[in-house]
Amino acid sequence: MACRPLPVVTDDRKTGRVRRVHPAWLAAGVALVALVGAAGFRATPSVMLHPLNEEFGWPLATISAAVSVNLILYGLTAPFAAALMDRFGVRRVTTGALLLVSAGSGLTVLMRSSVELILLWGVLVGLGTGSMALAFVATVTGRWFVKRRGLVTGVLTAAGAAGQLVFLPVLALVVENSGWRTASLIVSGAALAVVPLVLIWLRDYPADVGVRPYGADADPEPPPPMKEGAARRAIGALTSAAKTRPFWLLAGGFAICGATTNGLVGTHFIPAAHDHGMAPTAAASLLALIGLFDIVGTVVSGWLTDRVDSRILLGVYYAGRGLSLLILPTLFNASAAPMVVFIVFYGLDWVATVPPTVALCREYYGAAGPVVFGWVFASHQFGAALAATGAGLVRDRLGEYTVAWYVAGGLAILGAVLSLAIRRGAPVRPAVVPATA
Secondary structure: OOOOOOOEEOOOOOOOEEEEEOOHHHHHHHHHHHHHHHHHHHHHHHHHHHHHHHHHOOOOOHHHHHHHHHHEEEHHHHHHHHHHHHHOOHHHHHHHHHHHHHHHHHHHHOOOOOHHHHHHHHHHHHHHHOOOOOOHHHHHHHHHEEEHHHHHHHHHHHHHHHEEEHHHHHHHHHHHOOOOOHHHOOOOOOOHHHHHHHHHOOOOOHHHOOOOOOOOOOOOOOOOOOOOOHHHHHHHHHHHOOHHHHHHHHHHHHHHHHHHHHHOOHHHHHHHHHHOOOOOHHHHHHHHHHHHHHHHHHHHHHHHHHOOOOHHHHHHHHHHHHHHHHHHHHHOOHHHHHHHHHHHHHHHHHHOOHHHHHHHHHHHHHHHHHHHHHHHHEEEEEEEHHHHHHHHHHHHHHOOHHHHHHHHHHHHHHHHHHHOOOOOOOOOOHHHOOOOO
């Protein structure tokens, strides 16, 4: 059976050449590499807590403070990074982000105080990885794709989310055999290795290489010149979006998404499983399994986003997540098979919410969609931080996590209600795109 040829692109306006692979796929591939790398960078602190505690004697609370600063900046940086990409270009911002990560990780081998740890891990790596967060995905897919936009969003999102969980065993092995300094230098070198790929192959717009966005039937309108600063644009997008009902429904739902994934399951699943007699290594393996199934779930979610109303998808995802969390306490006391079923289902749903959320931000806010999504993503991180702290308090006060699982399940069902409450209507983008004068 003969293989089908690669699709031919015939809209190269500068050279008239025929291309067999649209440059959009190359841009997506470079973004994929950067996102997978960023996932590895974010996974590093969790495997270094105890080695740093043993070597320097710093309390775990102090070391965790660096992780907290990292998480907060990871969320808050996203909208400003999206605005910087509008003003200075995706390539420059991504390159700068990788250099920040490389410096933050590499310089840790020279640190002597916990303050330096917070500055390096918390601030530098937080700013760097935050600049390659989901707002980066929204920017790349929004500029380069018309067709397959949802699918590509799903693939890139899965790479970032699943990569963090999959990298954990690898980094843990490096730390165990060669020490935490070796792991830090590997992460630093990996970040530098991605920089040439970005500089050579990642372009800001399809027009830079003489093509239209993938699937576009006509040339897109040229982007308006950005005369105001990135901070002003990011704040302006938030101010305008905050006056609209869809923003609060999306932000509320995404805060619940963060609370029920990274905040609760990502942080407390292992200790909760240990409370019920499961070995920590077995629980960690189950989390890694979530990461693997997350790839499938998010890619499929992106494919569905191109075909199904995003509001309905979000309603189904949140409702399913809520029901699974409500039954989780009983699964801890059951046999292994029901828990594996939960892990598979939960992995498929882990960040399946991202492609439809990105699509709705672009639907309502147009060119400002990636910046608005950056603020929606910030709510995700705040929700995660609140859930991580709240579940810890529940465990300290009650001696178990049961109430935390039930509250999270109820919140996820509330997220389904918020998503279905987003009404179809005229886009509100004129009120959101800041003036450029």
